[in-house]
Amino acid sequence: MPSRRTVLASGAAFATVAIVHGDDARAVTVSAETFARPIDALLIDATLALPGQLAALVQSRNPRLPRRTVRLDAADCDDLGRMLGQASAIIGISSGATLFCLERMAWDHGFRLTARSQRATSDVAVLHDLAALVDGNLPASAGTPAQFRAYRPARGDGLIHLWAMHKPADRPLRAAVAEISA
Amino acid sequence: MIPPPQVSVADFAAALTAFARIVGDQWVFTTEADLDLYRDSYSIMWGEADERTASAAVAPDTAEQVVDLVKVANRYRIPIYPISTGKNLGYGGAAPALAGSVVLDLKRMNRIVEIDERNGYAVVEPGVSYFDLYNHIQAKGLKLWIDCPSPGWGSVMGNALDGGVGVTMAPYRNHFEAQCGLEVVLPDGRMMRTGMGAMPGAKTWQQFKPGFGPRIDGLFKQSNYGVVTKMGIWLMPAPDAHATGVVTVPRHRDIIPLIDIIGRLEQAKIVQGLWNLSSPITGTPGNAAHEAGPPAPPSPTIMAILNDPSGADMARLETVGTAMGLPFWACEFNLYGPQKLIAAQWECMCDAMAAIPGAQFRLNPIQTLPLPVETQRATRDLGPFGIPTLKTFDLGPMHEFDGEDVVGHVFFSPVIPRTGEAAIAAMAAFAGIARKYNIPGPPLPVPSSIFERAFLFAIGLPVTRSPLVNAKIRGIFRELVAIATANGWGEYRTAPAFYDMIMDTYSYNDHALRDFLGTIKDAVDPNGIMSPGRYAIWPRHLRDHKT
Numbered sequence: 001m002p003s004r005r006t007v008l009a010s011g012a013a014f015a016t017v018a019i020v021h022g023d024d025a026r027a028v029t030v031s032a033e034t035f036a037r038p039i040d041a042l043l044i045d046a047t048l049a050l051p052g053q054l055a056a057l058v059q060s061r062n063p064r065l066p067r068r069t070v071r072l073d074a075a076d077c078d079d080l081g082r083m084l085g086q087a088s089a090i091i092g093i094s095s096g097a098t099l100f101c102l103e104r105m106a107w108d109h110g111f112r113l114t115a116r117s118q119r120a121t122s123d124v125a126v127l128h129d130l131a132a133l134v135d136g137n138l139p140a141s142a143g144t145p146a147q148f149r150a151y152r153p154a155r156g157d158g159l160i161h162l163w164a165m166h167k168p169a170d171r172p173l174r175a176a177v178a179e180i181s182a
Numbered sequence: 183m184i185p186p187p188q189v190s191v192a193d194f195a196a197a198l199t200a201f202a203r204i205v206g207d208q209w210v211f212t213t214e215a216d217l218d219l220y221r222d223s224y225s226i227m228w229g230e231a232d233e234r235t236a237s238a239a240v241a242p243d244t245a246e247q248v249v250d251l252v253k254v255a256n257r258y259r260i261p262i263y264p265i266s267t268g269k270n271l272g273y274g275g276a277a278p279a280l281a282g283s284v285v286l287d288l289k290r291m292n293r294i295v296e297i298d299e300r301n302g303y304a305v306v307e308p309g310v311s312y313f314d315l316y317n318h319i320q321a322k323g324l325k326l327w328i329d330c331p332s333p334g335w336g337s338v339m340g341n342a343l344d345g346g347v348g349v350t351m352a353p354y355r356n357h358f359e360a361q362c363g364l365e366v367v368l369p370d371g372r373m374m375r376t377g378m379g380a381m382p383g384a385k386t387w388q389q390f391k392p393g394f395g396p397r398i399d400g401l402f403k404q405s406n407y408g409v410v411t412k413m414g415i416w417l418m419p420a421p422d423a424h425a426t427g428v429v430t431v432p433r434h435r436d437i438i439p440l441i442d443i444i445g446r447l448e449q450a451k452i453v454q455g456l457w458n459l460s461s462p463i464t465g466t467p468g469n470a471a472h473e474a475g476p477p478a479p480p481s482p483t484i485m486a487i488l489n490d491p492s493g494a495d496m497a498r499l500e501t502v503g504t505a506m507g508l509p510f511w512a513c514e515f516n517l518y519g520p521q522k523l524i525a526a527q528w529e530c531m532c533d534a535m536a537a538i539p540g541a542q543f544r545l546n547p548i549q550t551l552p553l554p555v556e557t558q559r560a561t562r563d564l565g566p567f568g569i570p571t572l573k574t575f576d577l578g579p580m581h582e583f584d585g586e587d588v589v590g591h592v593f594f595s596p597v598i599p600r601t602g603e604a605a606i607a608a609m610a611a612f613a614g615i616a617r618k619y620n621i622p623g624p625p626l627p628v629p630s631s632i633f634e635r636a637f638l639f640a641i642g643l644p645v646t647r648s649p650l651v652n653a654k655i656r657g658i659f660r661e662l663v664a665i666a667t668a669n670g671w672g673e674y675r676t677a678p679a680f681y682d683m684i685m686d687t688y689s690y691n692d693h694a695l696r697d698f699l700g701t702i703k704d705a706v707d708p709n710g711i712m713s714p715g716r717y718a719i720w721p722r723h724l725r726d727h728k729t
Contacts, residue, residue, distance in 0.1 A: 047576055072572040073558070074334065078317040097575040104269070105335065107219050108289055168215075173241055173289040 039136050040087035041066045043102070045094035048160065051121050054093070054130055061134045070094065072101055084109035089166040091133050099161050106165050108173045115164040129162050186237050186261050186282035188723070194237070197258035201240045201284075204250045209290070211239040220268070220285050222275035224590030224645050226652050226659075226679050234277045234678055236263070239285040245367060245411035251286065252409065253371040255711045262286045263713050264409045266308040266340030269333070272593045272642065272677065273344060279406075279678045279715035280724070286409065295412055296388075299324045302417045303362060303388040308339045308410065312570040319417075327418040327568035329354035334570020339413040345404055345675045347632045349456045349565040351518060352448065354418050355632055358403045363387040365412035366402060369707035374408070388414035404675070405699070406713035407706050421518040424567065425548040427528050430462065430509035432540040434496040437511055438602030443534050444513065445600055448634055452530050455516030456566065457631050459605075462512050463503035464488065464626040480625055481506075488625045489617060493610070509542070516566045521548050581622040583644040584651045588622070591642030592655070592679070594662050596671040598629055598637040605629050608639060611665050616641075619658050638674065663687065678715070685718030700725060 042058065044050060046069050058065070068083065070076065070092070084090075084106055094102065096118070103113055115133070119126040185194035202210045211217060220236045227233040240262075242248050255262045263283040268276025278285060292309030297318065304315060312330040315338055319326050329348035331341055340346075342357035354360050364376045377393035378384040391397065401407050431440050437459075447453040465480040480488070483502055488494045500510055515531065517524045532543045549557075553567060564571050581588045598608045605628075612627050622644060629637035641662070643655050659680060663673070667687045676684045688695050699719045703710070710721020 071559070072576075073564075074313055074316050074320075074570050075555075077313045077335070077570075077572070081313075095576070101333075101335075101572045101575050104223075108267075112215070173287065 039065060039089050039091055041068050041083065041090050042134065043068050043070045043090055043092035043094065045069075045092070045098040046071045047095055047098060048093065050093065053127065054121075057127060057130055058134055061131055065134060070098060070102065072098060077105070080105065081109070084111065087167075089164070091164045092162070093130070094161050094163070096159070096161055099163060103165070110167040110173075111165040112168055113163060113165050116161060117163075118159045118161045121160050126160060126162070133162050133164060184237055184282065186284065187280070189259060189282075193258045194260070197254055197260045197284075198238060200254040200257075201238075201251060204247050204254070205240055205242050209241040209243075211241070211287075220265075220276045220278075220287075222271075222277035222678075224271050224275060224592060224677075225277060226592045226645050226656055226677065228645075228647055228649075228652065230649050230652075232281070234279060234281045234283075236278055236285040237282045239287050241287040241290050243290045245291070245365065245373065248286070248288075248367045248409050248411055249371050249373060252367055252369065252711070255284070256369070256371065256709050259709050259711060260284055261711055261714045263716070264288055264308070266337030266343075267311055267335065269311075269336040270340065270344060272591050273675060274678045277678065279681060279713060279717075283714070288409075288411075291411065294318055297322070297324065297326075298388070299326055301389055302326060302419060303414050304338075304417055305363075305388060305412055305414045306338050307412060308337055310338050311335050312338060312341075316568070316570050325420040327354075327420050328570070329357070329360065329418060329568060330565065330570040331357075332563075332565050332570075332574040333572045335572060338415055339410060342413065342415065343403055343410060347638075349632070350516075350568050351418055351454050352451075352456075352634050353454075354416065355456065356634075357415070358400075360416045361399065361413050362389065362391050362416055363412075363414035364399055364402055364410050366408035366410050368408045369709070369712040373411075376402075388416075401702070404717040406716040406719050407702065408712065418568065420568075421551055422520045423518070423524060423548050423550055425517045425524050425528075425546055427515045427517060427531065427543065427545045428512055429515070429531070429535050430512045430542045431535075431538050432500075432504065432509045434500045434510050434606075435602075436538055436540075437605060439538050440511060440513065440535065441600060441602040441605065443537065444631075445635075447531060447534055452527055453515065455518050457513050457515040459628045459631065460512050460514070461510060461626050461628065462508045463499055463506075463510055464624070485625065488613075491617070494613060494617075494626075496606075509540075524548055581644065583620075583622060583646060584648075584654065586646035586648045586651045588644040589647055590645040592645050592659070592677045593675070594639070594641045594643055594659055595673050595675050596639050596662075596666040597633070597674050598639060598671050600631075600636050605637060607669065608637070608671065611669070612639060612641060612662070615658065615662055615665070619654075621658070659683075681715060681718040 042065050044067060070080065092102065117129045119129065185191050198210055198212065217236055217239065220239055225233055240251060242251055251262070261280055261283040263278035264286040265276050266288050268287070276285060288308035290309060291307040292314060293307045294310055294315065295305040295307065297304040306315065312328060312334040315328050316330070316334070319328070327350065329350045331346050331348050342361045346357050348355050348357060362377065363379045365379065366374050366376070368374055376399050377387060378390050379387040380393065402410055444453060444457065463480070463484060484499065487499050487502065503510055517527050528545050535541050553561065558564060558569065562573070598604045608629060609627060616623055616627065623641070627639065627641060629639050632638050643659060645655065646652055656679065660683065663683060666672070672687060673684045685696055696718065703719050704722050707721060710723055714721050714724050
């Protein structure tokens with residue numbers, strides 16, 4: 001019986017280690033290490049119009065990967081909190097602003113950003129990055145330079161951000177809210 | 183492992199071991215990777231020697247654990263710094279006021295202790311966010327509204343205790359004024375309840391704020407006299423309907439009678455919803471709730487007047503605006519209630535403001551509440567509907583300042599008299615500084631009417647990752663504070679980097695207030711373990727060291 005998780009990661013080296021210097025395109029994935037964790041979901045930012053080519057790539061590359069739209073409104077944050085509580089590894093396509101929020105929400109559930117790239121949607125390299133991301137070739141957090149551990153806003157926020165997060169340990173600071181007495 | 187100031191490595195290690203015994207090893211954080219998360223993302227001192235970073239963090243699950251942790255902190259003289267959810271960006275985030283403090287992270291304490299629809303209140307623990315409380319109310323189908331700031335991921339309690347504000351009806355917007363009853367772990371580890379909660383079995387803890395004797399709740403706002411572990415908060419009955427009404431007046435000086443009239447309407451409780459001042463001449467149309475996108479930038483002619491190095495000439499601006507058919511000022515009012523009440527309020531408002539020649543009025547369609555989901559998704563600002571979101575982060579790419587990426591902001595937040603004259607003076611003063619340093623922001627910064635009897639300016643100064651540029655921003659902040667102080671305008675809230683600077687401006691009678699707060703500090707927290715330096719309240723040993 002198929003698991004909700006899509007087990008894909010293997011020992012293949014992470015291929016997208018390009019660091020392209022320029023104002024509008026940078027890949028900041030930084031490690032050739034991989035981690036063998038199943039990906040629980042692909043989060044897609046509702047504020048981004050995902051180009052058809054990218055959507056098709058996700059579909060063809062990994063049709064069983066659960067996909068989830070992120071809106072960051074009240075109802076969505078409630079569902080997202082539950083999902084983050086159960087998940088161990090997530091990947092995403094978002095704006096910088098949405099990544100800023102998601103990363104902080106995910107911290108409280110024990111996640112850490114492990115890989116990230118930012119590119120113009122017209123940059124062909126975005127396809128390369130996305131393929132690697134969806135394939136589960138994610139770099140481990142160990143050895144990640146400090147400046148890449150957390151996303152910070154930048155002028156490049158008009159770009160598309162591809163990223164991965166995983167839980168190094170199960171220490172969620174946030175759990176489901178409970179009402180003690182009605 | 184770097185211990186807190188004036189604490190030995192051995193004592194620090196012993197304290198951490200004792201903390202772990204109380205909460206469990208997994209809830210004591212000491213690695214660099216974990217402590218990075220307690221840095222203030224918007225710190226104006228990022229990466230500098232004076233950045234306020236934590237030496238460790240500990241996350242209790244119950245008030246009883248907080249009691250035990252506080253006792254350990256006393257035993258080893260460990261400074262602890264309670265945070266609720268740590269999302270207070272722009273005012274310090276999760277970072278302590280004193281570098282080397284142990285952050286007491288209360289996120290795990292996220293229980294809604296009680297919620298009472300009949301009497302309109304909730305009792306929450308520190309980790310309950312606005313999202314949590316809103317979603318809980320929705321799930322239970324209660325006819326209650328919360329009043330939330332933007333963004334909505336912050337703590338209901340933390341925001342109130344820091345003096346935070348929202349945007350719905352006046353009695354609920356000032357969040358500390360909407361609280362009713364606190365449970366506090368005092369610095370000696372004793373638990374106390376304020377107001378009626380001091381009476382065992384009291385049935386009115388969340389219904390009667392004054393209690394018996396002095397009302398001491400205010401001692402726990404913007405202070406360091408205890409760890410608040412429960413708080414009652416008054417909630418608003420969900421209104422039947424909402425509308426916005428827009429009033430425009432043509433001339434610059436019309437703001438003076440306009441503010442006077444609105445003030446009278448507010449004092450008489452005819453105007454209760456938040457109203458927003460804007461200037462259609464400078465590009466803000468005054469009808470934000472019904473605009474699809476951000477306001478268009480002003481015309482080059484108007485920008486030239488606004489950016490005149492010798493100061494913006496408002497008379498010239500008015501002349502140009504009049505020629506373009508644009509009123510100088512617009513006020514957008516939020517109206518709540520049954521439709522009959524909205525209609526009656528609007529009629530009273532129009533009657534009163536019609537005294538200003540050229541005033542024009544438009545009541546937008548009344549919306550029945552609750553808003554359908556699709557309408558919510560299409561609405562830019564859901565704050566006036568008591569619905570928390572994170573949309574504030576999605577306002578577009580960040581700016582740059584002095585060639586550096588802007589990674590956040592730090593607020594300069596002075597309180598201005600609620601008069602048109604003061605608003606004109608403050609706008610001129612602050613716009614002058616923005617022009618002088620080319621600070622990104624609206625062409626004409628306008629005051630906010632969040633507080634009922636005074637204006638608030640909340641000017642977000644850019645924060646970068648460059649120590650050089652951040653030092654410049656700190657200098658600009660200092661200049662703004664000097665201007666405000668000279669005019670009698672005091673800050674209501676600030677980031678930790680500026681606590682002492684702002685407290686120094688509250689210097690009446692040779693700093694009598696600061697000294698009194700210090701006297702209380704010494705009495706209730708003789709070891710000085712509780713949030714030393716928060717809002718410039720220092721324990722004796724650090725106060726003396728500081729001077």
